[in-house]
Amino acid sequence: MQGDFSRTTFDPRKHYSAVLAQQGRVQLDADFNEQGAVLLHQLRTMVADVLGPAVAPAAGGGFAIGAVAGRKPQEDLTISAGRMYVDGILVENDAEVTYWTQPDLRLRIGHSADELPQDEPFVLCLRVWERLITALQDPAIREVALGAPGPDTAARAKTVWQVAAVAVTARTTEEALEELPARLADFRPTGRMRARARQPVAPADCQYHLPVDSRFRGPENQLYRIEVHTGGPARPTGSTGCPVPTGTAAAGTADTGAARRGATFKWSRENASVVFPIVSLTGATARVSTLGRDGKLGLEVGDRVELVDDTTAGRVADDVVLTDPPRRAPRLRRVLAVDAVDLLVTLDEQDGDEACGLGAHPFLRRWDHRPAPGASADVADDGALPLVEGGWLDLEDGVQVWFEPGGEATPGTYRRGDHWLVPARTAVGDVLWPQRADGPAPVEPDGVRYHYAPLAYVSGQSVDPSPRRTFPPLTG
Structure with missing residues (x-):
């Protein structure tokens, strides 16, 4: 994220469980940010271990894909409101939208790169990543008591979700889900x-x-x-x-x-x-x-x-x-x-x-x-x-x-x-x-970290929502 940071220090391979402040010491942004990263890592890892890599709750779950009345699946699809967990990350859709009106990906009508595949089957995937938000994007972050325009303070990390189509050659849902990991691997840099x-x-x-x-x-x-x-x-x-x-x-x-x-x-x-x-x-x-x-x-x-x-x-x-x-x-x-x-x-x-x-x-x-x-x-x-x-x-x-x-x-x-x-x-x-x-040492990029969850398989006029998995509510 493009923030005014001194550095980023979180490394899951070190297995730190907390950042402990000591009296009379210099306060650093990297220490505070690492504490947040440690807690997020623990929480998201636990959720993914318990629920699985991509799952929506049976009650209150979102991102169910459906057909738009009077339109072909290759023209538009609905995305239901609710929650889903992708690699332990909570993803929320506040209101039902369509593929073309999703809030975090402003698609361009008439651009072939943004259109759904027309002549081949595809899997709709939920793509999740995090974006830096400052007072430039959200003025409410700025404290007006500090003056106008006043200094900026802390930034925010926003969970961004986008529904994207991945073309496949498979002719059944089961084959498409087997092919999907290889197709997603094509997107990973080497x-x-x-x-x-x-x-x-x-x-x-x-x-x-x-x-x-x-x-x-x-x-x-x-x-x-x-x-x-x-x-x-x-x-x-x-x-x-x-x-x-x-x-x-x-x-x-x-x-x-x-x-x-x-x-x-x-x-x-x-x-x-x-x-x-x-x-x-x-x-x-x-x-x-x-x-x-x-x-x-x-x-x-x-x-x-x-x-x-x-x-x-x-x-x-x-x-x-x-x-x-x-x-x-x-x-x-x-x-x-x-x-x-x-x-x-x-x-x-x-x-x-x-x-x-x-x-x-x-x-x-x-x-x-x-x-x-x-x-x-x-x-x-x-x-x-x-x-x-x-x-x-x-x-x-x-x-x-x-x-x-x-x-x-x-x-x-x-x-x-x-x-x-x-x-x-x-x-x-x-x-x-x-x-x-x-x-x-040669190292992989620090980011951006993308996470994917299959939502539906579309072939011809058929929309199969079964790739989206659900879990029952936890009971005592």
């Missing part, structure tokens, strides 16, 4: 990432020599966020095993045309928490309500920004890892001018991108990647950086990342919105990252 700032001593026969400042050189602690912008396969490149200097093929500047056709990534030194609420948007000029608390958290000419609103935020989980060609993410825009008096931000041309929907909490999110001077080709056509595997990629101040495939997959695949968090600390001159004997 790529891994390493991070470092302090570099190891170069081998004696290495042609490169480490500079004396091969460490984190930032002036203050940061929480870097490395996030996949356009999903798809990476572009592999060779690695010599030596430290790789900026500008080599392994650093992603060679074969740029090929890299543009694969996945891309973006990064932020503030966990992508630097945002600017949009008051109005006219063409390429946005009027914002603020330009940040100070210069460090402001906007400058040349910055890359992302236009975000409730619609785009809800469409992170496009599940398009293995489409060919990969679906292009909305292009990151470049800041051309900033008017600090009238709070106007001029962006480059739209290039066919959809305008940000006013009335849906629109804002600009700043990303901190920039091409090296005279190296504009480093930026892909979506405004992000080519995601190249097999070499150390420089971010800034000594921080480097390395992408690689997981398992036997070559190249690795990456899903839009998946991200890694990299805390950088001045005290040690390095990043805080899991280590193994040969250096930084």
Whole structure:
């Protein structure tokens, strides 16, 4: 989640049962947040162990799929109100809706990618994940007694549910449920990432020599966020095993045309928490309500920004890892001018991108990647950086990342919105990252974590709701 956090510390493999405050100690946001994560992990694990991975209560259960009167199942379907538990997560639908009117996924009529499959059977699945909500999306979070607009305080984690169709080849419900796990596996990314700032001593026969400042050189602690912008396969490149200097093929500047056709990534030194609420948007000029608390958290000419609103935020989980060609993410825009008096931000041309929907909490999110001077080709056509595997990629101040495939997959695949968090600390001159004997360990993305539950199987004019499981109420 793109909050202003120092770091995230919860790790279920450590089996902590509580966070215990001690008297006279410094209070950290990471400790409070870990306590909440510990309790959620315990509660959700218990519910999943007792009830199963996906189940609705017989009384008060929701997400039952039904036909819409006078319409074919391929045109629209109803989703009943009530509760369901997916991997122990409580999911609630407050009122009956249809596929096209579900609240957390604003679908676009006329877009083939949003329509239900027309000529093949499919399984309707409930997709569950969590989204960060701040006072920008929910003004009620802000305490008005602190002034207008006043400082923001804590953020919220919202459980998001979306009903999506997964096409299958099976001709019966039983076969479809057997096929579904393999189809969902297609949506799971295989790529891994390493991070470092302090570099190891170069081998004696290495042609490169480490500079004396091969460490984190930032002036203050940061929480870097490395996030996949356009999903798809990476572009592999060779690695010599030596430290790789900026500008080599392994650093992603060679074969740029090929890299543009694969996945891309973006990064932020503030966990992508630097945002600017949009008051109005006219063409390429946005009027914002603020330009940040100070210069460090402001906007400058040349910055890359992302236009975000409730619609785009809800469409992170496009599940398009293995489409060919990969679906292009909305292009990151470049800041051309900033008017600090009238709070106007001029962006480059739209290039066919959809305008940000006013009335849906629109804002600009700043990303901190920039091409090296005279190296504009480093930026892909979506405004992000080519995601190249097999070499150390420089971010800034000594921080480097390395992408690689997981398992036997070559190249690795990456899903839009998946991200890694990299805390950088001045005290040690390095990043805080899991280590193994040969250096930084490759790890899976920190999120987004998606959870799925089958709801119904649709074939022709038939809607079979039996994949949605129920449980009787507990009695004493």
